[in-house]
Amino acid sequence: EHTYGEVNQLGGVFVNGRPLPNAIRLRIVELAQLGIRPCDISRQLRVSHGCVSKILARYNETGSILPGAIGGSKPRVTTPNVVKHIRDYKQGDPGIFAWEIRDRLLADGVCDKYNVPSVSSISRILRNKIGSLSQPGGPYDGGKQPPPQPALPYNPLYQYPYPGPMDPRAAKMGADPPGPVPAAHVGLPRSWPSAHSVTNILG
Incomplete structure (x- = not known):
């Protein structure tokens, strides 16, 4: 029939x-x-x-043209042997492209045209399984950045430990003869009372 x-x-x-x-x-x-x-x-x-x-x-x-098994699991294209060869190619030439690796797999007889991984599959293998071999400092290392250093001279919290213009201690400070200005304080923006103007300090 x-x-x-x-x-x-x-x-x-x-x-x-x-x-x-x-x-x-x-x-x-x-x-x-x-x-x-x-x-x-x-x-x-x-x-x-x-x-x-x-x-x-x-x-x-x-990367395969083969149909999925009917009632079973899909055939694996990225076998351990294929991954091993991809790793070897990457170690031998860190700058190799995914499409070049695909050509090498065919040329070396590791795969044939029916089961060779696609370029996107090779890229995924490089990223997920052998990512440590890829470019350090590349796009996948972007999440690890040193924390920014605080800009201490411009931190507004530095203003408040000093007496403000309305503080009664300010008048007493204004009456004292100006002493030498510490080097560490030169050029730093402070919220000093008006009695400590540049003209007053310099005499």
Whole structure:
């Protein structure tokens, strides 16, 4: 007994509940990488727009074109072996880009075009699993900044321990002969009474 597929609105044949063949899934990804829009890919390959978008979203998330296992867990693309090679590439060349790492994984035979991680997946691995190897002082270290030093000479609290103009002690201080001005106080803004003007202090 043969199982016949159904025909979608674009004239393409599909089997309901079964994933698209890998050859078509790969072609969808290749066309997208050439800059062709999903709606155009849909018309060209006679695959529904929703299916194209789903395959591209899965590829961007996992780097794999393979369909998810029916009734099981999704295949892992970032295996420990892949992560190890990514770490080695990063240690050997700290300035390497994620897309260069992806090319190296293919060139060295660590992955093939069906299971190589996407650039976004490699970037996530670099950030989460090997972040300590990445640039110290980079954007992810921005939260650790030394606390700002208080500007002591301009702190308004310095004004209040000294007697104000309405304080009865101010008159007594004004009657005393002016003494030498301590060096530490020169040039610092204070709320001195009017009797301690610059003209009065300098004689």
